[in-house]
Amino acid sequence: MTTTASSVSAWERIKTALTSGPSGYGFMVLYAAVCSWLLLTNPRTNLNTDIVFVLFLLLVLLVYRSQLVLGFKLALVAVMLALVLPIFGTLNPFYIDVATQAGIFIALALGLNVVVGFAGLLDLGYVAFFAVGAYLWGILSTPQITLINPAWSPVPPIMFYPFILIGLAVGAFFGVLLGLPVLRLRGDYLAIVTLGLGEVIRVLANNLDRPINITNGSQGIRDIERPPLIFAGFVRDTLGWQLSDQQLYQQFFYFAILLIVLLVVVVVGRLKGSRIGRAWEAIREDETAAIAQGIPLVRMKLLAFAVGASFAGAMGVVFASKQLFINPPTFDLLRSINILSMVILGGMGSIPGVIFGAVLVTLLDLQILPRIANVLRDAQRAGLPIPAAFDPTQYQRLLFGLLLILMMIFRPQGIMPDERRKEELQEHDSIPDAIEHAKIPDTESEVGLK
Amino acid sequence: MAAEVKAQASSSSGQRSFTEVLRTVFGPVGQLILFIVGSALALSLVVVLLALLQIGARPDILTRALTILPQVIIDGLVRGFLFASIALGYTMVYGVLEFINFAHGEIFMVGGVVGAAVSLFLASSGLLAGMPGLLFVILVIAVGMVVSGALAVTVERVAYRPLRGAPRLVPLISAIGVSLVLQDLMRLMMTNTPLGFNARFNTPDFGPPIRLFEMNLGARPVPVILPPKALIFIVASVLMLIALNYLVNATRLGKAIRATAQDMPTASLMGINVNQIVALTFLIGGALGGAAGALFGLNVGTVNPYMGFIPGLKAFTAAVLGGIGNITGAMVGGVVLGFLEAFVASYLSLFTNGAFSGAAYADIAAFSILILILIFRPSGLLGEATTQKV
Numbered sequence: 001m002t003t004t005a006s007s008v009s010a011w012e013r014i015k016t017a018l019t020s021g022p023s024g025y026g027f028m029v030l031y032a033a034v035c036s037w038l039l040l041t042n043p044r045t046n047l048n049t050d051i052v053f054v055l056f057l058l059l060v061l062l063v064y065r066s067q068l069v070l071g072f073k074l075a076l077v078a079v080m081l082a083l084v085l086p087i088f089g090t091l092n093p094f095y096i097d098v099a100t101q102a103g104i105f106i107a108l109a110l111g112l113n114v115v116v117g118f119a120g121l122l123d124l125g126y127v128a129f130f131a132v133g134a135y136l137w138g139i140l141s142t143p144q145i146t147l148i149n150p151a152w153s154p155v156p157p158i159m160f161y162p163f164i165l166i167g168l169a170v171g172a173f174f175g176v177l178l179g180l181p182v183l184r185l186r187g188d189y190l191a192i193v194t195l196g197l198g199e200v201i202r203v204l205a206n207n208l209d210r211p212i213n214i215t216n217g218s219q220g221i222r223d224i225e226r227p228p229l230i231f232a233g234f235v236r237d238t239l240g241w242q243l244s245d246q247q248l249y250q251q252f253f254y255f256a257i258l259l260i261v262l263l264v265v266v267v268v269g270r271l272k273g274s275r276i277g278r279a280w281e282a283i284r285e286d287e288t289a290a291i292a293q294g295i296p297l298v299r300m301k302l303l304a305f306a307v308g309a310s311f312a313g314a315m316g317v318v319f320a321s322k323q324l325f326i327n328p329p330t331f332d333l334l335r336s337i338n339i340l341s342m343v344i345l346g347g348m349g350s351i352p353g354v355i356f357g358a359v360l361v362t363l364l365d366l367q368i369l370p371r372i373a374n375v376l377r378d379a380q381r382a383g384l385p386i387p388a389a390f391d392p393t394q395y396q397r398l399l400f401g402l403l404l405i406l407m408m409i410f411r412p413q414g415i416m417p418d419e420r421r422k423e424e425l426q427e428h429d430s431i432p433d434a435i436e437h438a439k440i441p442d443t444e445s446e447v448g449l450k
Numbered sequence: 451m452a453a454e455v456k457a458q459a460s461s462s463s464g465q466r467s468f469t470e471v472l473r474t475v476f477g478p479v480g481q482l483i484l485f486i487v488g489s490a491l492a493l494s495l496v497v498v499l500l501a502l503l504q505i506g507a508r509p510d511i512l513t514r515a516l517t518i519l520p521q522v523i524i525d526g527l528v529r530g531f532l533f534a535s536i537a538l539g540y541t542m543v544y545g546v547l548e549f550i551n552f553a554h555g556e557i558f559m560v561g562g563v564v565g566a567a568v569s570l571f572l573a574s575s576g577l578l579a580g581m582p583g584l585l586f587v588i589l590v591i592a593v594g595m596v597v598s599g600a601l602a603v604t605v606e607r608v609a610y611r612p613l614r615g616a617p618r619l620v621p622l623i624s625a626i627g628v629s630l631v632l633q634d635l636m637r638l639m640m641t642n643t644p645l646g647f648n649a650r651f652n653t654p655d656f657g658p659p660i661r662l663f664e665m666n667l668g669a670r671p672v673p674v675i676l677p678p679k680a681l682i683f684i685v686a687s688v689l690m691l692i693a694l695n696y697l698v699n700a701t702r703l704g705k706a707i708r709a710t711a712q713d714m715p716t717a718s719l720m721g722i723n724v725n726q727i728v729a730l731t732f733l734i735g736g737a738l739g740g741a742a743g744a745l746f747g748l749n750v751g752t753v754n755p756y757m758g759f760i761p762g763l764k765a766f767t768a769a770v771l772g773g774i775g776n777i778t779g780a781m782v783g784g785v786v787l788g789f790l791e792a793f794v795a796s797y798l799s800l801f802t803n804g805a806f807s808g809a810a811y812a813d814i815a816a817f818s819i820l821i822l823i824l825i826f827r828p829s830g831l832l833g834e835a836t837t838q839k840v
Binding site: 185398 | 609634820
């Protein structure tokens, strides 16, 4: 008994020492310096670099959770994400691509979090808005547009910047459009209907190559335009970095997405604390009570849909431009589930949680699973009984499915839960039996078997 | 005292006359036939009208439309009974737990895969060629029912029961997880066995297609044929639906299910083991889904681990269309949706002169119906108006 108590307090003491006070500053700086040094001196893609890269990202989490001065925290994270990581990216293109992907998914997950986490509306077709944004830029920036009407010509690549805003608006428009018919539905119906709508968008993208070729069908749109490198001269001549166009584009998209993610975090954080955010929370907890409090239910739900969808629309534009190629399978249900599992893993409604979940799932997808696949392949060659056709990178459904089930059973509030959401979920946990929770008999409301 | 009550109860259920039982069992079947005939007639009428509208520009369109009409109706029936048998699983679980069992499409898929495994085993052991068709069908359906039913009960026990008191979205998300896990587990098993990803569903020879009658349209008579596999599908599903109706409407067990669906706490106060009934509901729904999967595989010829998803969604649409929680409604909804889809799939391309491919837009038609029904008549075709519980 005493040993456990002292070991706990020892752990607590170490934790306090490392995350607060002068020793905390020293530890963080040392940690950052060691990680950065390791990354910059050994930029090859291998397991060691993977581990250091994960530790590097973990530092951001540690800094966030520590009790240090806000200015110091911001400065350290800024140096790491805006200086060390991009420089590392010029040495090894793989990792900065992982970081960029993570950024895209952070923005998407934060958008979905507005709908699912804040307003409590389970949207399984979220990727549809992402697809709308991506196809918007894909069609308008390539010769695809001339197939629709020969008189039209593609927009110049510089229009990429305004198109991020147009993507935002189009996403919001589609969010309202798809939100309107489903507003009256209860949670579980809404989930299925949004899933159906997501499939409809995908089927349309797959089949709208006839009678007029709008989306180029299953072949997708290739050679999507990237914005011109207006800063290339500055980087090459003034800073003296001789980077190739490819590297410059990587840097550009990394910084663009970093900036967008920052904006999204600020917007979502402000929304959460505002009247609107509190209205969403009230709707989530109890719709009837929310109406009784005078909350405009329809407007608030539509707003949640629009805000979530607009982020996805804007990210779609950026994504299409970064990937250069989009096709309908990019936007299938699995992608929606993928984003949903980020939100659920991190904690519905919790902004740091969702960011954490998005980074974790992206790392799992792009780094950890391929590594495990390599290990398995080696084990297979060594003669261990592993089925030949088993490649973990191809079994994402299994992984995300298990993740969803286990999270729902053991930790529905997520890894880094939102305080109020946690209370809501635990309040229900305390009811011992399903019967307690079952409905009150009411002659008007029987949904029995007939 | 207790024995007396029991005796009274059994005598009161024994008092039910035979004709009354017949009525409760076959009444819904009559309703079903009414909807089959009604929707087939209505949709045929729409087709004829559309053809007449275009006849000025394309004189042969009416003949072409009428030529394929009987085949489209048969196709619609097969699709309809497919959706109906899957929809029953959704609707029964929803009736009892008010929970959308998202993984039900995968239960259906497992039935098909198990059927394919049985057929592969029979084919490789050389038994298949000499086997009577009827025995094969019964065997495949039985194995599909057992495996899928057991799987459904296991899923309920592992992934849903621990969450029964939680907010609504929690079990739904868990169910989505189960659906994904089952898809990939099945894929893992199939790709590492001789089945392969696209497993062939071997069947004995069921004989030549049945020629029903010939239509005299234009130059030469058009035969109307019924493929034996479609016939098997329709007959087997009708038998299953009748059996289910009997179970739910005319037995003590069925009464317990209905009582649990109506009011779970009160049912448990009346001495019904609610957990058992819930498990039973999953068993019945799963078995029906498994049988539908085996029949579907038999009819189509191949199965794959992702084949359950879209039929599952459409069957859910069918359940909502008929009025979720309502067993007859699920059958009616399935049949109506099946007809609608078959008509869209066959005629869209004809009436738009090939501009739109019908097969792709049939999916969109199904989801549009789901949305329209939920907006304008959320209680479904046969459902009663319900108020939302607070």
